[in-house]
Amino acid sequence: MSNNIAISVQNVSKNFRLPHEKADSIKSVFVNPFNKSRKKFEVQHALRDISFDIPKGEFFGIVGRNGSGKSTLLKIIAGIYQPNKGKVTVNGRLVPFIELGVGFNPELTGRENVYLNGALMGFSEKEVDTKYKAIVDFAELERFMDQKLKNYSSGMQVRLAFSVATVLAESDVLLIDEVLAVGDADFQRKCFEYFKQLKKDKKTVIFVSHDMSAVREYCDRAVLINENKIIFSGTSDEVAKEYTKLFLPDIHEAQEIEEMQKSAKKGATGGKWGAGGIDIAELSVSKKMFKNTDKDIALSYTIKASVGFADEIVPGFTIKDAKGDPIFGTNTDILFSKNKKITISSDKDITTTWSFPNIFNEGKYTIEPAVLSGSNGVTLQWWDEAITFRVINEQSTPYPVTPDIAFAITE
């Protein structure tokens, strides 16, 4: 292996044997030792023939959907799993960050845990001694180091674990699993600052993720793993694009959206709640799927009042992303600063139409229409997850929305 290669992965394959009925009691071995007719396990291919080289100083991404085998690959590189075929060669000292605070013991003090965690990563007491102060400073936990870990808040524990890992791990090669980047916003920011530092210091880093914005931002190169094979390798931008394509031909999802839109049109009854008196029906979105070129999205629904009902109403809607986080929402009180009166009675239906710009990132979005009472603000009807649409955006950004932005240079 040439000297400027940090990690070489050659033809690595991995199978898992999934026992149908785990023979973990001796009885099952003795009772039926010769019964060959019963198939004992199923072979599951986790990785097939994976090969790549990572030069020293590269920030390298391993990208794939859930269950594609990327975490298995990380564990093989870390030496936790053994490959069935092929081999992994690591040039230098490797520290895996698969999980923070591995081996932390709640009964030990913060200080003792630092030394224990350090030892698990292969650092002697002397080595930890020299960096102890830096660890404590970085974690901002000076006053708590002689308290038992069980008395720490979970935030403090994470801070300590992250601090031990990052301060100690001045190794040649770092393996970082995406689980590192979960946590509150403040912690994520700290993580990403750390990634920037690693990049500045020209460390060799393997980063496993399905967060394309992080991959684009930090990785120089990446491989895309799908169904246990490398299907693409290239620059992080190219890989991120390929990754996005993986989600396009999902026929199942397209069907689901279509069915949902059909039933919304008919005015389904599920997911509706509120004081009643009116009913939202004939809900529709202008398309199932929007591309960047589709500048506007149109939404419409009809409001029908039950017999004898008459009131002022405030119709509106909310849009949520796939995670359920609201992106934006509005109603006629917001749009017209409470200056628009809409009255409804059972002898006339009202159809509302709305149009808004396509500012969305790649993903699936859900619209929830709602009608409030204009007289007392009570929710007459709210329709949870009423209708879904899909946005395909090759220029997705890591931010909540991507509006069209005008740009000019004046010289």
Added chain:
Amino acid sequence: MNLIAKTRSKYRYSLILLRQLVITDFKLRYKGSALGYVWTLLRPLALFAVLYVVFVYFLRIGADVPHFAVYLLLGVVLWNYFTEVTNNGLSSIVGKGDLLRKLAFPRYVVVVAGSFSALINLLINLVVIALFMVINGVPFTFEILWLIPLIIELFVFALALAFILSALYVKFRDINYIWELVLQAGFYATPILYPISMVIAMSPLAAQIMILNPVAQILQDARYFVVTKESLTITTIYDNIWMHLVPIAIVIVFAVIGVLYFKKKSPGFAEEI
């Protein structure tokens, strides 16, 4: 050169980890108990008191063995050490499953760490025994140094079993119950509470088989060198000093099997647990 550097860094990791695991284990052992480390001394003391009252005053079993109380205590302490190493070892791999699934440290370290924790306990217990030897007027001679190779033999035997048991336990979770039974039977099949002379009186052949057990051989030898020359060793039972080689050979065979089996199985631990 590269190979030498690699081996060195490999063992460096093991030693750092071993040290820290043993320290942690020791720190955690009596956490939360009011008397703390005093228990390491209190436990053998209390045991000694019980043995003394039951066997010396009531049962009067070892009336013909001088310093029978110390003789008993030494046997019990060594046996406890053997059970502690094997029990610690048995559960070590499965117990540390969480670590194994996330880090690629040398697997044998956790098994060895368990046996070192037991060794610390044994040394503390031996201090208590020395105390009782003074009280009981057992003479100290240089022959006491024979304890060192005997403890090493016991350590190797127990550790070898710990390797086998820990690797088996990953796959077969019944092993701990089976081992509990084996230890219980072993406790009575080894001349711990009764002098082996009682067995000879009933059946010399039974005694001859019994003494081939390395633990029995070690116990009797330790008593011979430390407490009293009345202790019957494998040499006296067979009237042949070379018979010593049989239990030693058994220990070596187990050690080889233990190391090879563990080496073969350990790469798969992370997946199997």
